[in-house]
Amino acid sequence: MKASIVLLPGDGIGPEITQQARRVLEKVGEVFGHEFTFSSHLIGGIAIDETGNPLPDETVAACRSADAILLGAVGGPKWDDPSAKTRPEAGLLKIRKELGLFANLRPIKLFAELVDASPLKREIIEGTDILFLRELTGGIYFGESGRSGSGADETATQAMVYSVGEVERIVRLAAKAAQGRDNRLTSVDKANVLEPSRLWRQVAARVMAEEFPDVQYDVVLVDAMAMHLINRPADFDVVVTGNMFGDILTDEASMLPGSLGMLPSASLGSDGPGLYEPIHGSAPDIAGKSIANPLATILAAAMLLRHSLSAETEAVAIETAVGKVLAAGLRTADIARGSEAIGTEAMGDAVVQRISK
Known part of the structure; x- marks a missing residue:
């Protein structure tokens, strides 16, 4: 080669x-x-x-x-x-x-x-083997941003934007990865309060039902996922989520093995x-x-x-x-x-x- x-x-x-x-x-x-x-x-x-x-x-x-x-x-x-x-x-x-x-x-x-070396107890951490797939080119990091006003009235905005196509391609890749592992996929969103997450959840559910019915699929809210990573990380196989949520959750999960350096x-x-x-x-x-x-x-x-x-x-x-x-x-x-x-x-x-x- x-x-x-x-x-x-x-x-x-x-x-x-x-x-x-x-x-x-x-x-x-x-x-x-x-x-x-x-x-x-x-x-x-x-x-x-x-x-x-x-x-x-x-x-x-x-x-x-x-x-x-x-x-x-x-x-x-x-x-x-x-x-x-x-x-x-x-x-x-x-x-x-x-x-x-x-x-x-x-x-x-x-x-x-x-x-x-992990900060968590051995009985919690043993068996942990998670593959995160984080969508990388959409979401709030690439949304339109700006500032207006001045002084105490100054405001800053940044839009969270996702398209159907962006969600489809990352969910498909995650589902294929799950098929090569333990055949379990978890999608993480904040559909209870965010409109882009509602789109994400709808599109992901359709892709999984139509194209990957054999994969065990579930959905978890991002705040609950942050908690689950600390109390039962070994329960997850493949996890797919958006740009910002993935950024935060994977940094949290990085401490499970004991160091970012690994x-x-x-x-x-x-x-x-x-x-x-x-x-x-x-x-x-x-x-x-x-x-x-x-x-x-x-x-x-x-x-x-x-x-x-x-x-x-x-x-x-x-x-x-x-x-x-x-x-x-x-x-x-x-x-x-x-x-x-x-x-x-x-x-x-x-x-x-x-x-x-």
Whole structure:
């Protein structure tokens, strides 16, 4: 196999963790006889600093021509001024829109070796294996916004908008994912108070009844789902929801395995390259200290192999190597829980050494 991979290291710890994922992919190429070529491009705060644009045209062009994209993280206090003309996160939203990446896949899977790293009791967390599908290019994040008035009368608005087509395509993808797992799908909305959620619920019910009658389907309100993730997370298989709800719920769910540093994600479209990234942020407070956990980004590289390059065996090789590292007791600071911690590069070294056929 020959494949071109665009790296978007971004800000904060992004360059550190992306470098470790690249090393793992290079090792996979060596072991399995593949040729991966890499090119790095700007996105986020560093792109603003160097070009004035959080997503330069050159970056978009490189991503369009790649086979897959691996992203680090964007943002940080340096660019947090609410009155700024643009922000790093605008680059992330735009690349999703430019590439038509409408589905964000976030697996929340518990490694047996990290059960005790979770803030929840073992009897609650054991058996947790949820795949979230978050709609990524619609909803309130992309709705029309504006401000009017001044002083105490100033108001701000942002519209939540969903179309039938947007709901249909994400629900279909989620249902197909459920068929390949435990055949259970949960749709999360706020249909009791929001009109877009009422449309979402109606469309999802029709798609499931007409196209996926074999899939066990249920609906949960978003506030109830937030509660269920804490008291019975192992009861869920595949969960599909809108952009904002998915953003919040998956960050909550990320703590179930004990650390944001363990969870990857994939953003996929109908065609073209997928974008893969850890779900955590840029963590500027630890940037440059070589203590960040690279495992989420390394696991994102496994998702890249699986979903963009159809390399399932190679993806499993990475996931198996991560499991072996954890079984050996190696931990970065975020998952050490009082035991000795190793650094970013040392964790990368440990995974690379365990990649095998």
